[in-house]
Every structure is written in structure tokens, then in C-alpha cells.
Amino acid sequence: MSQLIFELSQHGRVAKAQQPRPSSQKLTLPAHLLRQDEPNLPEVSELQAVRHYTNLSRRNFSIDTQFYPLGSCTMKYNPRGVHKLAMLEGFLHHHPLSLDMNSQGFMACAYELQEMLKTVTGMKGVSLTPMAGAQGEFAGVAMIRAYHESRGDTARDEILVPDAAHGTNPASAVQCGYKVREIPTGPDGNVDIEALRAAVGPNTAGIMLTNPSTLGVFEQKIQEIAAIIHKAGGLLYYDGANLNAILGKVRPGDMGFNVMHINLHKTFATPHGGGGPGGGPVAACERLAPFLPTPIVIKNENHYRWSTEKDFPHTIGRLSAFMGNAGIILRAYMYARLLGPEGMQRVAEFATLNANYLLARLKKAGFTPAYPTRRASHEFIITLKTEAKELNISALDVAKRLLDYSVHAPTMYFPLLVPECLLIEPTETETKEVLDHFAEILIKILQEAKENPDLLHNAPYSLPVRRLDEVKAARELDLTFTKNTGPDTA
């Protein structure tokens, strides 16, 4: 392991050129709020700082360096042309407190993005303010709650969630004060309709669904589900995590959903995870649109302005300062504009084609799909249950070994209901050669498992750190560096 930047620190060393100029303004904070001692910051030269972080960045596994088939995360390429446009001087140096009359360019982009998202989702209103998928979910469920309460319909205290759902779904429901009831999945990967019927009742506020589901299959009975929920007075929430599979092809609004979020950092190719802040716009049908979080860009003739609480008296309120992550909104807008309606359909077509091609290749090579009778959506699951039993290797071992072959591991052990699973999502931005290469690596790893399972048990070999003790890390979590004792481990 390399040293921490704190360990490089020498007292009194400074990078003067990078220091902020002392302000001429006098601090007006009360004396008791001012700190007495100096903060414990690393004291290094400019070159030391540059070298330290450049070396760390070279250890990144990222979409720019490696294939990254992380299921349900849609790790697609972030087009450079989009970055270039979003980094035009006028956008880059624009201050969020500028007056509306000086922000018309950015507001036009945000307004157009709102309109485009309405079109692709089949919804009536969009708010761009949520800063991530989970915040979009929170907004959507809060809107469901606000809707029921606005009608005096306060007995509804339960949200239904299929057992294959993303963990954020039940978490969002609980955050909004709901009880969660889990609905089982049938052997074909669809929601168990009979169990759903039995669970739905006068206390059902709604259901949260991802379609295609996290099992990598399209929920075929979605219309029947929508009818059951709506008949009981409940609402349908669409988790947009897997929107890439149906972009421009199927609209959640047409499937009967009432409110949803869209992950700009997935479907609309903005940087993802540690690579950049997220964006989780929320879209709603006519009944729920009045409750959307503010602000929203409103267009009057050729003038754009931010909405206020007066425009949306029923709004659930603000979720972020200003309007979400402005740079992400710009990138998503440029991406959508460059694709156009036809390009968006091609995204869905190639995302599903790539997944199905890879699934077919792996199936032929002897891997077991979790749902062999189903066509994949944009992602699919293979289960290593048999291999685990016969060869004594786990999905974790395969995932770790993949790293040695310079491929990021797929999502593993999720969804929870499939044992020893890998959830693989290649996305539309990979070539056939990359998919073939990945399939060959997996086949090779399976061969290694047959010949020498210990090779997998001890992987990875080629990374800065070997197999980490995840159990110890979770049980004895220690992220604190203290000046006196230093880090616990070398």
C-alpha cells in the first residue's frame, strides 16, 4: 500500500502558489464558534500532492480504462463531446445566484431536458432537482404520500416491494414513514400475481417496481399489476434504474406507472459513482405532478424562469440547493440532443442485443442462466450454484479472478434470491470484440476452477492489495487516521 498523504506531511511545508489569498473581509462569526487550534491538514509540496493523487488515480478501475459490466448500474461510456459542450465557458463560469435574465441559456437546456424526459417516460411533469437515484425515489414516495394525504386518505400505511427490488426501494418507503411488505417472485422471474392480490388492500399506498426487473427480465404482467394496484386505490412507482433497456421503446407512463425517477448517471451517460455527482429527476403523471419538488423551469413565451411555491402550492418542497447538479443536467441534455429520438431507440436496441449475445455465448459455454426460459433485457444473471457445489468456488472467487484479467467484476450476490449469482450488464457502448473477450475470460476462469480452485480462492494477484478480509472490515470498521498512532495496518 502507498502512504497516506498525512504520512507525507512535514510541519511547515506549504504550496504557496495554491494558497487562497487572505480575505480583506472581517469575519463576523461569534468568537465561541471559531476554532482555537489549527486543523490537522497534511502539509506537502505542490508536486507531492500532484504525484500522490496522480498515482492513486492510476489505480482506478474505471469505464475509461476497463470493461465494467456492473449489473443494474449501467456503466456506459460518458461521451467526450458531451463533456466538451457542458464545459463551454458560459456554463462553466455561470454562478447559480445569477438572475434569471442572465441564466436563460442554462434554463433553456434544463427546460428542454424536462420536456424530453416527459416524452420518453410518458409522464406529465418532471423535476430535475433530486441529486441521485435514491433521492429521486424519496421524492416519488413522498409525492405518493402527499397525494393520499391531500385527499384525506390517511389509512394507507403500506408500500409493496417485490423481493427482487433494489435495496433503496424499501429504504425510501421507510424514510417516508411507510411499512414495507415484500412480494415474492415466481419461478419465471415475474411478480407472483396471486401473492400480490393477497397483499393488496385498503392500506396499500402503492407498489415500487423496476421494469425490466433486477432479474434482467421484463415484467410481463405489468398491466395486470397496474390494474390490481389502481383498483385498490394505490399508486405505481417506477424505479428508473433499468430504463436503458426500454429507452424510446416503452414508456413507463403507458405501462400504468404514476411516478418514477430517472438516473441521468445511468441512462443518460453522465459520469457515475465516484466519477461524478448523480442526477435523479422525478417524473409524474397528471394526478401527481402538482406535488413535484421545486424549483422547476417554467417557460413563458420565450422567457424562462424558476418556479416558486406559488406555482406549485402542493409541492413536497425543495430537495437541493438551486436545481440539482447543474453540470449533470447539462450533460444529460447534450446527450439526449445528440441522440435524438432515433438514437435513444438504438441505445435500447444495442443494450439488449449486447446482453442477449453475451448470455447466449455464456450459455453455450456451459454457464447457467438464472432464468433459462427468459430472454434477457439489458442485463442477465448467471448462477454459479452448481460450480459452487462441484468445484468449491464461489461467485466472489470468480469476481476477484476477473480483476486479474483487467475486467471489473459484475454485480454479485444481488438480487438476493438467486444463489451465487453474477448480474452482468454490458451496456450498448461495448463492441462485439470486448464482449467476446469477456466471455473467453469467464470460460478460462471456469477452466482454472476445474484444474486448480485455489487459484481462484486466492485471487486477485495483480492488484495493489490481495483478497481483502471483508468480514473483519465490516466488524471492525476503522476509517480514522490519528496523528499519534498512524493507521492500524501497513
Place this chain on the structure above:
Amino acid sequence: MNAIPKNLKYSKSHEWIRQDEDVITVGITDHAQCMLGELVYVELPEPESSLELGQECAVVESVKAAADVYCPISGEVVEINEAILENPQLVNDDPYGKGWLFRIRPFENDFKQLLNAEQYTKQVASEAH
């Protein structure tokens, strides 16, 4: 094959139940701990709280997954196993012994919903599709 002791009762959601006079002890089965892998965190119900049948009442978390424990019978919590809060590994090492979760005084002696060892064995087998 995971152990499924004959003298216990089971729920479909992989809890085991042992009846000792007027108090029952609840834990998760050997099969459940095996599916989860090494536990890193356990959350237990508040002592003296009232639980309803089917209510989420505890959480067991491994590096792979966090799973809810559902209350297999309505009643009042009379004791929780504090040892596993400190050392979740006990649930993995001894799920039917030192790894018990909590004790409950049932509101009524209604065990109809529960499975016997034979029925639970069948259920585990049928889940392994």
C-alpha cells in the same frame, strides 16, 4: 446439508422456534445463516416490546446481504441475546444454541402457522430450484 433439529418448530421465512414452558426462543436456522454467510451485524427488538406475527423484528447482516427476521408468533419480548450484538459470529457457529436471537412470551399458544422439521426440510429442498 444443514442441520434441522427435530425438536424445533420453523417458519417459512427461516426462523426456528423452541418452546420452553411459557416462553419461546427464536433464532435463524442453520440454512439461513449458511445462505447469508458470516454475519457482521445484528439488530434485535427492544426488550418488553410487543411484536405481531409476521412483523419485521430483527436484522441480520452479512457482507453479502442484510436480511429481516420476521416474528414467528405474536407476543412480548422478554429477553434478547446481547452476546450476539457483540459477537455476531455466534449465530454462524451455533445457530440453534448460543446464537439464539430473542425470547418472547406469546399472547396465545397458537403455533398452527409453524412448520415441523419435516415440513421445513421439504421447504428448503423446494427452494433450491
